[in-house]
Amino acid sequence: TVEQFLQLWLEESAKHSVRSSTFRSYEQLVRIHLVPTIGRIKLSKLRPQDVQRLLNHKLSEGLSPASVVKLRAVLRRALTVAVRWDLVPRNVATLIDPPAVSKTRITPLTPSQIKILLQAVAGHRLEALYTLAVCTGMRQGEILGLTWADIDLDTGALHIRRALQNGSFTELKTERS
Numbered sequence: 001t002v003e004q005f006l007q008l009w010l011e012e013s014a015k016h017s018v019r020s021s022t023f024r025s026y027e028q029l030v031r032i033h034l035v036p037t038i039g040r041i042k043l044s045k046l047r048p049q050d051v052q053r054l055l056n057h058k059l060s061e062g063l064s065p066a067s068v069v070k071l072r073a074v075l076r077r078a079l080t081v082a083v084r085w086d087l088v089p090r091n092v093a094t095l096i097d098p099p100a101v102s103k104t105r106i107t108p109l110t111p112s113q114i115k116i117l118l119q120a121v122a123g124h125r126l127e128a129l130y131t132l133a134v135c136t137g138m139r140q141g142e143i144l145g146l147t148w149a150d151i152d153l154d155t156g157a158l159h160i161r162r163a164l165q166n167g168s169f170t171e172l173k174t175e176r177s
Helices: 002-012 020-038 048-060 065-084 111-121 127-136 140-144
Strands: 162-165 168-171
Touching: 002 020, 002 065, 020 048, 020 065, 020 168, 048 065, 111 127, 127 140, 140 162
Parallel strands: none
Antiparallel strands: 162 168
């Protein structure tokens, strides 16, 4: 079944090829969304229509288009392995277009808003965090991943070497990060 294959894929392939936080995300999407909806279908009988029905059903349940895109991506990635393992002749998830995702326009704070924010947090125990965020553009996880060893007071340099994600430190994805 699709459920049996997805469990095998998670343990034999995904677990050893992605970061632990990504694996947890994959496992959650499989458990909460894929298995209850298409898990009972025999893997060899999974059709593009089943995938389309899955995506439409999740959208109608209120799952955001961005989450449905991720769901399709996980299924597509798993089925790519099924093709490599010669379990199915083609990846039916690639035959279905993902839903359109509208881009959210980000409106950064104006200099006057930044000034108000920094005045509001003056003296707060997290003042340095807010100051770093607005002055450097660092992500929350990057700021929380800093240690004293990352700060060079002589040169005024700050080195981002890790990030805090889901309660544990993770290395940056690439050297250039």
